[in-house]
Amino acid sequence: MAEHSEITASLRAFQEGYNKNKRLKKMNADWDRIVLVQANDIPSTHTLILRKGELTIQEGPPEKPDLKIISDSETLADMFYGDITPTQPYLNGTLKVLGTEDDIVRLDFISLMIWGE
Amino acid sequence: MKRVVSVSLGSSRRDHKVQVALFGEEFEISRRGTDGNFDQAIALLQELDGKVDAIGLGGIDVYLYAGKTRYVVQDGLKLMQSVHKTPVVDGSGLKNTLERETVYFLRQNTGLLPPKTKVLMVSAVDRFGMAEAFTALDCEVTYGDLIFSAGIPYPISTLEELEEVAHKTLPDMCQLPFHMLYPTGKKQEIQDEEKIKKYGHYYLEAQVIAGDFHLIRRYLPFLKGQTIVTNTTTTEDVTFLREKGAGHLVTTTPDFQGRSFGTNVIEAIMVVLLQKPWPEITPEDYLNLLKQLDFKPRILKLN
Structure with missing residues (x-):
C-alpha cells in the first residue's frame, strides 16, 4: 500500500515527464480534459488538468471530471x-x-510516450 | 476443389463467395464476417479448422511492423492460436511484397504517382512495406497512425519518427482489445462525422490516400479527385468512393468477380499453392508466385 504523499510524488514525476516533452504537448494541444485520480484503498484523490497541451495537478477531487x-x-x-x-x-x-474509449486510449498513449521503452 | 475461407471481425454484410481457377486448380474463396464478435470468430475458426485448405484472418492484424521490429497484436494472436490443423495467415507476409510492388507499379506504369506526390497513409504500421516504397520513391508522406487509430491530431512525416513512436507505444497498445484501436463490426459501416470534421483536411491536403480501406472509409470527407490505394473493396465501396469524389481507385489485390479481397485471402491462396509451411515461405516465394499468376493492381477511374 502506498501513501497519499507517494501518489502525489508519482503524479509530480508524471507531470514533469509530460511537461518537458514538447512533442507530447503538441500532440495534446486539442485535448482539454479534467481527470480524477482516486485510490480505492486509502483516502486519496488528485485532479489532473490538461488544458491547451499543458498538464497541471491539484490535490483533491474535481467537480466534474x-x-x-x-x-x-x-x-x-x-x-x-x-x-x-x-x-x-x-x-x-x-x-x-471510466470515460470514452477514445480518451482511455489517449491516456494510455500519453503514459507510454512518457515512460515507454 | 480447394477451399479458402477468410474469417473476419468485420461486418457480415460484406460476406462473399467466388470460384476461381489458378494454375488449373479450382478454388472456392469465401469471406465470413462475425460483426466484431470475437467469440463468434473463435468458434468459426475452430469449426473450420481441419476442414478447409487455408484460413485468412480478416478485420484484424496479428503482426504489425515498424522498421525491422514486429509487434504482435494479442487479440489477433488469440484468433490465430485457436486454429491447430489448417494453415492460417493474416496477410502481413504478403503485404510486404504485394503492396510494395503496387507502389512501384504505379510509378512505372501510370502518371498517378510522380515524385513529390503528397501521400496520406491512414495507417502505416499495418503495411510498412508500402510506407517504405512511397518514401523510397520520393513521395511526401504523412503517416496518420496517431490521427486515425489513437485520435491524436499529430501527423508523422518520417519513417524514423514512426518507428520511434511505435517502439514506445506498440508493445503495450497491441495488448489492448483490438476494437479500441480499429473499427470492427458495425463501425465499419458508418462514418465518424465528428472526426471527419476534425481530420478530413488531411485527406484533402493529399493527392494519394493509401492504407486500410475501413480506416479510409470511416474518416473520408468529400474529395477532389484524389487517388485511393487500398484493397478489400466491394462493388458498393466503389460506388461510395465515386460518390465521394475520388479520382482513381487502385486495389493492390486482384479483382475476383467485382471484389478485391484482403491480402489475408490472397496470402491464404498462396500458402495453398506454395505447399510450404507458412514460416518457411519467403518474400521471394510470394514475389515469384505473384509474377507467375500475373497478379497486377486493379486501377479504376472513378471521376
Whole structure:
C-alpha cells in the first residue's frame, strides 16, 4: 500500500515527464480534459488538468471530471512513476478507467510516450 | 476443389463467395464476417479448422511492423492460436511484397504517382512495406497512425519518427482489445462525422490516400479527385468512393468477380499453392508466385 504523499510524488514525476516533452504537448494541444485520480484503498484523490497541451495537478477531487482513474494506491503510484504501464492493470481489472474509449486510449498513449521503452 | 475461407471481425454484410481457377486448380474463396464478435470468430475458426485448405484472418492484424521490429497484436494472436490443423495467415507476409510492388507499379506504369506526390497513409504500421516504397520513391508522406487509430491530431512525416513512436507505444497498445484501436463490426459501416470534421483536411491536403480501406472509409470527407490505394473493396465501396469524389481507385489485390479481397485471402491462396509451411515461405516465394499468376493492381477511374 502506498501513501497519499507517494501518489502525489508519482503524479509530480508524471507531470514533469509530460511537461518537458514538447512533442507530447503538441500532440495534446486539442485535448482539454479534467481527470480524477482516486485510490480505492486509502483516502486519496488528485485532479489532473490538461488544458491547451499543458498538464497541471491539484490535490483533491474535481467537480466534474471527464475521466476517472481508480485503482489501489500501489498501482497508481507505480503507474505514474512509470514502473508499470497502465495496460496490464487495466486489462486485469485492477485499474478502472471510466470515460470514452477514445480518451482511455489517449491516456494510455500519453503514459507510454512518457515512460515507454 | 480447394477451399479458402477468410474469417473476419468485420461486418457480415460484406460476406462473399467466388470460384476461381489458378494454375488449373479450382478454388472456392469465401469471406465470413462475425460483426466484431470475437467469440463468434473463435468458434468459426475452430469449426473450420481441419476442414478447409487455408484460413485468412480478416478485420484484424496479428503482426504489425515498424522498421525491422514486429509487434504482435494479442487479440489477433488469440484468433490465430485457436486454429491447430489448417494453415492460417493474416496477410502481413504478403503485404510486404504485394503492396510494395503496387507502389512501384504505379510509378512505372501510370502518371498517378510522380515524385513529390503528397501521400496520406491512414495507417502505416499495418503495411510498412508500402510506407517504405512511397518514401523510397520520393513521395511526401504523412503517416496518420496517431490521427486515425489513437485520435491524436499529430501527423508523422518520417519513417524514423514512426518507428520511434511505435517502439514506445506498440508493445503495450497491441495488448489492448483490438476494437479500441480499429473499427470492427458495425463501425465499419458508418462514418465518424465528428472526426471527419476534425481530420478530413488531411485527406484533402493529399493527392494519394493509401492504407486500410475501413480506416479510409470511416474518416473520408468529400474529395477532389484524389487517388485511393487500398484493397478489400466491394462493388458498393466503389460506388461510395465515386460518390465521394475520388479520382482513381487502385486495389493492390486482384479483382475476383467485382471484389478485391484482403491480402489475408490472397496470402491464404498462396500458402495453398506454395505447399510450404507458412514460416518457411519467403518474400521471394510470394514475389515469384505473384509474377507467375500475373497478379497486377486493379486501377479504376472513378471521376
